[in-house]
Amino acid sequence: MELTRRGFLKASVVGGTVALGFDVSAAKAEMREFKISRTTETRSICPYCAVSCGVIIHTLGDRAKNVKASVVHVEGDPDNPISRGSLCPKGATLKDDIINGNRLTRPKIRRPGSDKWENITWDEAISKIARNIKTTRDKCFVATNAKGQTVNRNPGIAMIGGCTDTNEFNFLQWKVITALGVPYRDTQARV
Amino acid sequence: MVMQSLEIRRSSASVWGIPSGIRTLPTVSKYIDTSTCIGCKACEVACQEWNDLRPVQTTQTGTYQTMPTLHPEFWNLIRFNEQNYDGGIAWIMRKDQCMHCDDPGCLAACPAPGAIVQYANGIVDVNQDLCIGCGYCESGCPFDVPRFHATTGKMAKCTLCVDRTTVGLEPACVKACPTGCLQFGTKDDMVVLGNQRVAQLQSAGYKNAALYNPAGVGGTGVVTVLAHGNHLDWYSLPADPHVPILTRLWKHVVRPLGMVAIAGAVIGAFGHFTKFGRKEVPGSGDSGVQPPPA
Numbered sequence: 033m034e035l036t037r038r039g040f041l042k043a044s045v046v047g048g049t050v051a052l053g054f055d056v057s058a059a060k061a062e063m064r065e066f067k068i069s070r071t072t073e074t075r076s077i078c079p080y081c082a083v084s085c086g087v088i089i090h091t092l093g094d095r096a097k098n099v100k101a102s103v104v105h106v107e108g109d110p111d112n113p114i115s116r117g118s119l120c121p122k123g124a125t126l127k128d129d130i131i132n133g134n135r136l137t138r139p140k141i142r143r144p145g146s147d148k149w150e151n152i153t154w155d156e157a158i159s160k161i162a163r164n165i166k167t168t169r170d171k172c173f174v175a176t177n178a179k180g181q182t183v184n185r186n187p188g189i190a191m192i193g194g195c196t197d198t199n200e201f202n203f204l205q206w207k208v209i210t211a212l213g214v215p216y217r218d219t220q221a222r223v
Numbered sequence: 224m225v226m227q228s229l230e231i232r233r234s235s236a237s238v239w240g241i242p243s244g245i246r247t248l249p250t251v252s253k254y255i256d257t258s259t260c261i262g263c264k265a266c267e268v269a270c271q272e273w274n275d276l277r278p279v280q281t282t283q284t285g286t287y288q289t290m291p292t293l294h295p296e297f298w299n300l301i302r303f304n305e306q307n308y309d310g311g312i313a314w315i316m317r318k319d320q321c322m323h324c325d326d327p328g329c330l331a332a333c334p335a336p337g338a339i340v341q342y343a344n345g346i347v348d349v350n351q352d353l354c355i356g357c358g359y360c361e362s363g364c365p366f367d368v369p370r371f372h373a374t375t376g377k378m379a380k381c382t383l384c385v386d387r388t389t390v391g392l393e394p395a396c397v398k399a400c401p402t403g404c405l406q407f408g409t410k411d412d413m414v415v416l417g418n419q420r421v422a423q424l425q426s427a428g429y430k431n432a433a434l435y436n437p438a439g440v441g442g443t444g445v446v447t448v449l450a451h452g453n454h455l456d457w458y459s460l461p462a463d464p465h466v467p468i469l470t471r472l473w474k475h476v477v478r479p480l481g482m483v484a485i486a487g488a489v490i491g492a493f494g495h496f497t498k499f500g501r502k503e504v505p506g507s508g509d510s511g512v513q514p515p516p517a
Contacts, residue, residue, distance in 0.1 A: 036516070064386040105272065108398055118401040124268035 068105050070094065075109055078123040082195040082220060085123055086112020089130070103130045165189065169212060186213035193219030229342040229389055235333035250325075250345035250444065251388055252410035253397060255318045256420055257458065258429070258450040259404040262287060262301055262316040266396030266405060270299040273384060273395035293319060295372035298381040299396055306457050313451060317458040318396075318405070321368045321381035323347045323444025328466040329380075331474055332363025345410065345444050346383045354378050365440060365464030383444065410444065417446045424450055439465035 071090035078085045086109030093099030106126040110117035119126075129135065139157035140149040152160075172188025191209040193202050202221040209217050230246055267289060271278065276296045281289055288303040304315040327347045333339040338353040339360060349360075349369070356376040360369040369380045384394035392398075393407040406416060417434040424432035433452025436442050449455070455462050 064382070066386045066390050069390070107269070107273070107395065110398075115401070117398050118403075119265055119269070119399045120401055121263055121265045121268040124265050124272055124399050127272055 071104060072101065075112075077196040077198075078119065078126065079129075079196050080120075080122050083114060084196050084222075085109075085115035085119055086117075087119065087123065087126060089126075103127055106130070165212065173213065184213050185215050187215060189214045190216035191218070193221070195220045197221075229344060229346075229385070231340045232343050232345070233327075233330060233341040234337050235330045235339040236336045246343060248343040250410040251383070252323075252345070252408065252413040253383065253394065253445045254406040254408070254413040254416050254448070255445060256404040256406075256417075256448040257315065257317050258420075258424060258432075258448060259402050260301070260316040260318065261402055261404075262303060262314075263401060264289065264301055265399040265401055266318060267297075267299050267301060269395040269399035270381070271297070273387070274298070274382075293368060293370055293380075295370040295379040298379070302459050304457055304459070306451075306454070308451070313457070315451075315457050317447070317460070319368075319459065320396075320445065321347065321383070322366050322440070323381075323383055324365075324464075325441030325444070326466060328363035328365050328440065328464075328470065329360030329369055330363075331466050332359040332470045334359060342385060344388065346385045346388065347444070348382050348385050349378050349380060351375070351377050363467060363470045365461055365466070410442075410446075413446050417448050420448045421452075424448070435460060437461075437464050439463050 068090045071092060072095055074089045074091060076087050076089050078087050087106050088109045089103055090105040090107075091101045092104050093101050095101065104127070106124075108115055108117035108119045108123070139152055139154060141152050141157070141160070142149050168188040169186050172186055174183055174185050174187065177183050189209075189212065191205065191214055193205060197205070197219065199221050202219040206217065206219060206221075229248075270276070276298070279290065279294050279297050284291070286303050287301075289300060290297060293300050298320060300319045302315070302317045302319050304317070306313045306315065323346055325345065327339070327341060329349075330339040330341060330347060334357060335353055335355045338350050338355065339347065340350060341347050354377040356371060356378065358369075358371050358378065360378055361367075361371065369378045371377075372379050384392075384396075387394060397405040397407040406413065408416075414434070414436065417436070421432045421434050429450045431453040432448070432450050435447040435449055435452070435455075435458075447458075447460075449458055449460075451457055
């Protein structure tokens with residue numbers, strides 16, 4: 033295309049008018065948008081130490097049917113009485129902990145004598161745990177003590193609750209493990 | 224847009240739009256108590272997470288300090304320092320970041336219109352769209368804060384989480400701080416809090432405790448409580464920060480003179496054209512008339 037002198041002048045005038053007419057003042061005042069304004073908030077507990085700070089997990093999307101949610105941000109929960117929104121440097125990294133490719137997301141087993149972990153399904157894991165509990169209980173169950181008093185205890189198993197378990201969860205696992213007759217049990221029931 | 228932008232109090236290299244709005248907002252401020260900082264670096268991590276900055280490769284050099292100095296992808300650094308004090312040791316931890324000066328040297332030095340702005344609430348921010356990456360703000364900053372990012376070709380620094388503060392939240396670092404040595408509120412409240420803490424420290428034996436809020440830059444949007452206020456070098460803080468004289472000279476004298484010179488040249492050229500017309504080379508045949516199209 034050959035650009036004539038007249039055409040060039042016309043283009044300059046039109047282009048200049050368009051450029052001047054476009055108000056850039058709004059763009060100048062723009063700042064970063066608040067990135068979690070429409071995320072889904074889920075309250076949780078930091079998994080690291082026994083302080084058990086509260087965290088809010090911000091998830092992409094509004095839980096609509098066609099959205100594949102993923103964690104975009106994690107920060108402290110200001111309504112949690114333990115930490116009131118503050119976190120330590122480990123807790124502050126939780127987002128990267130959740131989206132990390134090395135995160136453990138399914139049960140694994142290292143069989144006796146084996147030197148490696150293998151993936152199993154949840155059904156297999158639960159069946160195996162149930163089988164082991166039953167076997168251990170049958171083998172170790174003590175119905176009466178030396179004086180002949182009924183004790184019905186099962187000293188072959190111990191239970192330790194995790195520090196980030198909620199009181200409600202601790203109540204349930206306490207009930208279950210008591211029903212099995214396990215005397216060695218501990219929870220950190222305060223979260 | 225999901226939110227209204229903050230009005231601008233001051234804008235770099237701009238004559239227009241200062242200020243851009245009529246609303247007056249309280250200046251927001253961050254309070255740092257170096258005497259209760261435990262150096263846990265939760266603020267460093269919270270800053271990286273909120274601003275989606277990736278971890279920077281670091282080298283162990285025999286200190287707890289994450290890296291020697293600020294980095295374009297690391298805006299918040301706890302500076303560790305050990306000094307002999309009172310027969311023992313003073314273990315200094317000072318949060319290094321943008322001070323959000325009331326009279327920002329970076330903004331004064333910036334030649335790109337609107338690239339560095341001071342919002343109505345006092346926050347000093349770099350507008351990435353308008354930044355030309357010249358690096359003049361580095362030389363204008365008395366605290367050595369802005370950093371040039373080689374990949375984006377723009378400057379980067381702490382924004383005081385302007386996206387959070389605009390919608391009424393505290394900056395990410397302040398929220399994370401587990402000891403409460405970081406606090407957030409209006410500048411007035413933070414100064415009151417700082418003076419209270421300084422008095423407490425002085426009555427506890429730290430006679431030289433001081434609040435760092437230097438007047439040379441009009442006060443800073445980040446006020447810092449120092450237990451050893453007579454040893455600013457322990458904290459890597461300048462004793463009397465101010466905008467460099469050369470920056471002032473350039474912006475307030477040389478630059479306006481240059482504008483006048485350019486305008487004079489244009490007017491002179493126009494005057495010459497109207498009085499004497501175009502220059503015609505005798506015998507060249509160039510009469511300035513376009514030949515008719517073929």
